[in-house]
Amino acid sequence: MTQTANHAHPTDNEGGKMGMWIFLFTELFLFGGLFLVYAVFRAKYSDDFHKAAYELDALIGTLNTVILLVSSMTVAMSITAIQKGSKKLAIKLLLTTIFLAIVFMVNKYFEWHHKFDIKVYPGSEVLQNLERGELLFFGLYYMMTGLHALHVIIGMILLVICIFKIKSGHIISNRYLLLENSGLYWHLVDLIWIFLFPLLYLLT
Amino acid sequence: MENKTHISSYESHGRVLISLLLLTMLSVLVTWMEFGVFTIAVALTVASVKAFIVLTWFMHLKFESNFIRWMVAGVFVLFTLVLIITFIDYFFR
Amino acid sequence: MSKNEKYSHESYLEYQGKYKGIWGWLFSTDHKRIGLLYLYSIAFFFVVAAILGLLIRIELIAPGPTIMDAQTYNGLFTVHGIIMIFIVVIPGLGAVFGNFFLPIMIGAKDVAFPRLNLLSWYIFILGAILAVASQFAGGGAPDTGWTFYVPYSSTSSTNVIFALTAAFILGFSSILTGINFIVTIHRLRAPGMGWFKMPLFPWSLYATAWIQVLATPIVGITLLMVIAERVLQIGFFDPALGGDPLLFQHLFWIYSHPAVYIMILPAMGVVTEIFPTFSQKPVFGYGAIVISSIAIAAVGYFVWGHHMFTTGISYWSRWFFSFLTFIVAIPSAIKVFNWISTMYGGSIDLKTPLLYAISFIFLFMIGGFTGLTLGALATNVHLHDTSFVVAHFHYIIFGGMGFAFFAGIHYWYPKMYGRMYNIKLANIAWGVLFTGFNVLYFPLFIIGIQGMPRRYFDYLEQFHTGHFISTIGAIILIIGIFMMLFNLIYYRHRGAVAPSNPWKGVTLEWQIESPPTHENFEEIPEIKTPPYLFKKES
Amino acid sequence: MFGGASNLAEGVDKAFVFIFTISFIFIIGLTLLMIYILIRYRRSKVKEAMQFSGSIKLEILWTIIPLILVLFMFYYGWVGFAPMREVPDDAMRIRTIGRMWEWEFDYGQGKLSKVLVIPVNKPIRLDLVSEDVNHSLFIPAFRVKEDVVPGYDNWLWFTPLYTGEYEIMCTEYCGLLHYDMVTRARVVEQDEFEEWLENLEATGLVPDHPGLAVLKKNGCMACHSLDGAKLVGPTFKNLYNSQKTVLVGREESVILADDDYIKRAIYQPNDEIVKGYSRGLMNSYEKLITPAEIQLIIEYLKTLNGE
Numbered sequence A: 001m002t003q004t005a006n007h008a009h010p011t012d013n014e015g016g017k018m019g020m021w022i023f024l025f026t027e028l029f030l031f032g033g034l035f036l037v038y039a040v041f042r043a044k045y046s047d048d049f050h051k052a053a054y055e056l057d058a059l060i061g062t063l064n065t066v067i068l069l070v071s072s073m074t075v076a077m078s079i080t081a082i083q084k085g086s087k088k089l090a091i092k093l094l095l096t097t098i099f100l101a102i103v104f105m106v107n108k109y110f111e112w113h114h115k116f117d118i119k120v121y122p123g124s125e126v127l128q129n130l131e132r133g134e135l136l137f138f139g140l141y142y143m144m145t146g147l148h149a150l151h152v153i154i155g156m157i158l159l160v161i162c163i164f165k166i167k168s169g170h171i172i173s174n175r176y177l178l179l180e181n182s183g184l185y186w187h188l189v190d191l192i193w194i195f196l197f198p199l200l201y202l203l204t
Numbered sequence B: 001m002e003n004k005t006h007i008s009s010y011e012s013h014g015r016v017l018i019s020l021l022l023l024t025m026l027s028v029l030v031t032w033m034e035f036g037v038f039t040i041a042v043a044l045t046v047a048s049v050k051a052f053i054v055l056t057w058f059m060h061l062k063f064e065s066n067f068i069r070w071m072v073a074g075v076f077v078l079f080t081l082v083l084i085i086t087f088i089d090y091f092f093r
Numbered sequence C: 001m002s003k004n005e006k007y008s009h010e011s012y013l014e015y016q017g018k019y020k021g022i023w024g025w026l027f028s029t030d031h032k033r034i035g036l037l038y039l040y041s042i043a044f045f046f047v048v049a050a051i052l053g054l055l056i057r058i059e060l061i062a063p064g065p066t067i068m069d070a071q072t073y074n075g076l077f078t079v080h081g082i083i084m085i086f087i088v089v090i091p092g093l094g095a096v097f098g099n100f101f102l103p104i105m106i107g108a109k110d111v112a113f114p115r116l117n118l119l120s121w122y123i124f125i126l127g128a129i130l131a132v133a134s135q136f137a138g139g140g141a142p143d144t145g146w147t148f149y150v151p152y153s154s155t156s157s158t159n160v161i162f163a164l165t166a167a168f169i170l171g172f173s174s175i176l177t178g179i180n181f182i183v184t185i186h187r188l189r190a191p192g193m194g195w196f197k198m199p200l201f202p203w204s205l206y207a208t209a210w211i212q213v214l215a216t217p218i219v220g221i222t223l224l225m226v227i228a229e230r231v232l233q234i235g236f237f238d239p240a241l242g243g244d245p246l247l248f249q250h251l252f253w254i255y256s257h258p259a260v261y262i263m264i265l266p267a268m269g270v271v272t273e274i275f276p277t278f279s280q281k282p283v284f285g286y287g288a289i290v291i292s293s294i295a296i297a298a299v300g301y302f303v304w305g306h307h308m309f310t311t312g313i314s315y316w317s318r319w320f321f322s323f324l325t326f327i328v329a330i331p332s333a334i335k336v337f338n339w340i341s342t343m344y345g346g347s348i349d350l351k352t353p354l355l356y357a358i359s360f361i362f363l364f365m366i367g368g369f370t371g372l373t374l375g376a377l378a379t380n381v382h383l384h385d386t387s388f389v390v391a392h393f394h395y396i397i398f399g400g401m402g403f404a405f406f407a408g409i410h411y412w413y414p415k416m417y418g419r420m421y422n423i424k425l426a427n428i429a430w431g432v433l434f435t436g437f438n439v440l441y442f443p444l445f446i447i448g449i450q451g452m453p454r455r456y457f458d459y460l461e462q463f464h465t466g467h468f469i470s471t472i473g474a475i476i477l478i479i480g481i482f483m484m485l486f487n488l489i490y491y492r493h494r495g496a497v498a499p500s501n502p503w504k505g506v507t508l509e510w511q512i513e514s515p516p517t518h519e520n521f522e523e524i525p526e527i528k529t530p531p532y533l534f535k536k537e538s
Numbered sequence D: 001m002f003g004g005a006s007n008l009a010e011g012v013d014k015a016f017v018f019i020f021t022i023s024f025i026f027i028i029g030l031t032l033l034m035i036y037i038l039i040r041y042r043r044s045k046v047k048e049a050m051q052f053s054g055s056i057k058l059e060i061l062w063t064i065i066p067l068i069l070v071l072f073m074f075y076y077g078w079v080g081f082a083p084m085r086e087v088p089d090d091a092m093r094i095r096t097i098g099r100m101w102e103w104e105f106d107y108g109q110g111k112l113s114k115v116l117v118i119p120v121n122k123p124i125r126l127d128l129v130s131e132d133v134n135h136s137l138f139i140p141a142f143r144v145k146e147d148v149v150p151g152y153d154n155w156l157w158f159t160p161l162y163t164g165e166y167e168i169m170c171t172e173y174c175g176l177l178h179y180d181m182v183t184r185a186r187v188v189e190q191d192e193f194e195e196w197l198e199n200l201e202a203t204g205l206v207p208d209h210p211g212l213a214v215l216k217k218n219g220c221m222a223c224h225s226l227d228g229a230k231l232v233g234p235t236f237k238n239l240y241n242s243q244k245t246v247l248v249g250r251e252e253s254v255i256l257a258d259d260d261y262i263k264r265a266i267y268q269p270n271d272e273i274v275k276g277y278s279r280g281l282m283n284s285y286e287k288l289i290t291p292a293e294i295q296l297i298i299e300y301l302k303t304l305n306g307e
């Protein structure tokens, strides 16, 4: 319980990390609200949800799960690398992560694109004519994966910043708070997907 | 300051990834096998285990201060409570 | 005018950093300057919303249209509510006094993330401007009430999206402030200041910050869903599309009930500082007050359903929420008893801050007990959405949080500006304000019980007297407020120079100069004693 | 606040009296105590404050006492409320429609009224239906209020105790003329009520028989007529309890079209084929129509006999 007496600058690692964690809590609750809505409608329209979940491509879902898991590992490893002082390796690992994130987004793009092709998008006529439960399922699907994709993008930006900071020597083996926090953020993205995946893709 | 930084090895990250992948396989398999009503329970349990693993090792909770650990647990408990209380309405309607 | 020689050091008001003049304020990361930025902006929006409140009252002075049409009226109470709740009282005390005094009271030089702190203010301003703009832009002022109930809010053609976005952005600002305070309290307490040596205002901010962090995202996502409903026809809440309008109310109140404790907890913290100082006596039941703050924050999270007793939620749901509503009243009761006991046996100096603080107790009791009346199932059925509710929350928000704010500003004014206001004038202003307040809101209880619904542009003849008296009260109240404001503004530069410890307080902020220097402390103090120790030891 | 005019008012008013009494005692008592302390311990009189900082005993005392009091408040509130959700079976049901910005009371047979007229001393159940946004039906004199939520079947009930006129208001904000969504409840003697209902002109559409509603909902009318015309399938007219010649496999037999037959005809239509029609046209509705709905259909079919 000792204090940093100086002017509270980012050197307070513990504080910075704590702040990040608390921020992650708010993110969890942001998605938590959606999960709550999901739970309520699933209880109400379980058959429709089953039917609608068939429409989603479980293969793409599984693929994306694997991609995110691997990317989570590479981020975690990049922190190890920085701690051990190997800048090059850390950058390589981060680049791998970003590459995986891009693959994830491309998959997502094809998935959504396909949905749009068969006219299943919010407000479309096809959707309006479905059963109410299926309609809600797709509403939730777009809302949840959309918000998640937004987080993926933010995470990518953070990681890119980290790469630059490593290059310029702002992130080094004994000062890597930004990288650690970005890593935490990236894991959160993964964490949320871990729940989205069974709820949306596997409930057939 | 309690700066006992823990450095996880590459291998341990690798092991974590493998267990996560195995669990993913498990949940996909489970849904193919159709456990009926239990499918969702199983799928969510597996997801929770995965989340736990990610939190503990990837997110380093294992080596974090107690405060953060308790808060994370608290947040999940809080969310569960909110869910349950909301369902006091929906179940008894 | 410049009596700066008097100060041994340059105060934060004169401090010249990287930027000069107005930029020195707009880009300052000094928590004290940010506190003042919040003070001025919140005061501004308070005046705007208060004028809207006055217009509401004038409209209601007599049955039939008086000065406006129904649509205008509906827009007025909506924007009045949105500004008052999301811009004035939710950030209110925390952002103004919290920013200014939290670091000082725990012996720190600033908050944990000063730049984030400034960013919160900018986000706040952005949201606030958007909220006010919604009144004027395109489709007309939003007319949904501050509660945004669907399906009305997803069909109304007014600027609802503006207002929703504004509330969303303001929520974000609130979250960032919360994070900042939590980390500050965890990391930056002066050496020796264990958790239970921390003064009680920081404690109340700590409890508040957790609610801010854990409840606000829920309303954020809910508002996003309403926006999605309006823009994309997703229909989570639209029964025609299979959605559930009651689900919206659940989500909304999951945030908005805890939000009322975001408003009141810091207010309780402020008065908890004032009673010991003006009684020259340690606070009574320090531990009990700490625990009750935390209990309010924790239990307060689970009572949201008491706003929905008549919506058709399940029987057991009503039972459960009513029960917990009563439980959450207990910590408030504990606090009231401890405050009164703090004064007992003291050497009481009845100065303006104390006047406001005791009227806080009085008004808070009325607001609280009428809250209990609303919390009981049978009586709630009769009173829900009547002007009884309106009176309840004005008593507890304006009478509680508002009066605590006035208490706080009169208490810390000398510290913030290094000047004294005119105490006599301040007392007179208090008298007018207090009278006006009760004349304004008490009649609303009575007509509420008689069945006067809220959000009514026009009313039946039998409610005329009550509304008439109430409007008279509003006018008295405004006179009081202007006296108070005049006093505070006029003596800002003209008042007598304030000593560093005019009230003989013992918490840390009174141990430094008035106004404080840029970095508050030359040397971070070592804390050895509990926070409220009045015995002269040497 | 008194002058409650329904059976539910007493419980509500009791809760009011109890809570208000406690509140007055505490508010006045504590305020007087504060004033006393302010005077007794004013600085000009007491120079040196006593230095004490708490007492566990007192803390426990003032936790327990309010706790007991609020539990009583909760109890009274609950007891006054519980009967509001226990509607007697013989209550007279009136469909109550809320729409922007008027109330409409549907007495059945197309008889609609803008004023709620009800017989005294009879349990009344209002089934609340919204056609657009949320409303809330509030009758202050009866101490009842319940929201009218679109897509959600809500209701309230009460027994009016005295004849007279009472206000009905909308207490859930519903837009421009929310304040104008007021009407009256007129409580009259039974015979006066009957006379009034008799003279009430049927202006609205007669709502469908619930059985017919099921038929329409499931698209039966595409193949079955009600008036004897032959469409894809046989007509429903005079079907119930008639003798039918059906083919089971290739065997012809005559059976009575009773409840059970109707049910089989809907759940397994292709087991027994009515003579003159072909197999495979009608599919089983087992997944779509519940037994309860079949009962409604049968009730409806009964009305198609005769003439």
Ligand code: HEA
Pocket: C147, C260, C261, C263, C264, C306, C307, C325, C326, C328, C329, C332, C333, C334, C336, C337, C364, C365, C366, C367, C368, C369, C370, C371, C372, C374, C375, C376, C380, C383, C384, C385, C389, C392, C393, C396, C397, C400, C401, D026, D030, D065, D066, D069, D070
């Ligand atoms: C600062 C804000 C604030 C605070 C602190 C409170 C505090 C409380 N509120 Fe209030 N409330 C609002 C702001 C607030 N409220 C608002 C804004 C609304 C309307 C929203 C809208 O619809 O627009 C509202 C509406 C509202 C309702 C819904 C009404 C309706 O629409 O039907 C209810 C119902 O239970 C309620 C109850 C309570 C209770 C039990 C407390 C308790 O916490 C009070 C506890 C305090 C005391 C009990 C008094 C002090 C104690 C003593 C003096 C000791 C002795 C005590 C005992 C013997 C018990 N409030």
Ligand code: HEA
Pocket: C039, C042, C043, C046, C047, C049, C050, C051, C053, C054, C056, C057, C077, C078, C080, C081, C082, C084, C085, C088, C089, C144, C145, C146, C147, C390, C394, C397, C398, C402, C409, C453, C454, C455, C456, C457, C474, C477, C478, C481, C482, C485
């Ligand atoms: C903080 C909260 C707050 C405050 C202070 C007020 C203040 C006032 N309000 Fe309130 N009001 C709400 C919150 C608040 N209101 C909310 C949430 C609603 C519900 C909206 C809804 O239904 O959706 C509401 C609704 C509401 C209604 C009900 C409308 C209806 O249901 O039809 C009425 C009617 O009388 C009313 C009147 C007033 C009046 C006359 C004041 C006056 O007291 C104002 C007089 C005060 C002044 C004129 C002050 C001037 C201030 C300064 C000069 C600044 C000083 C500042 C500093 C030093 C920092 N308000």
Ligand code: CUA
Pocket: D098, D099, D100, D101, D134, D135, D136, D170, D171, D172, D173, D174, D175, D178, D179, D181
């Ligand atoms: Cu209908 Cu208000």
Ligand SMILES: [Cu+2]
Pocket: C256, C257, C260, C303, C304, C306, C307
């Ligand atoms: Cu509440």
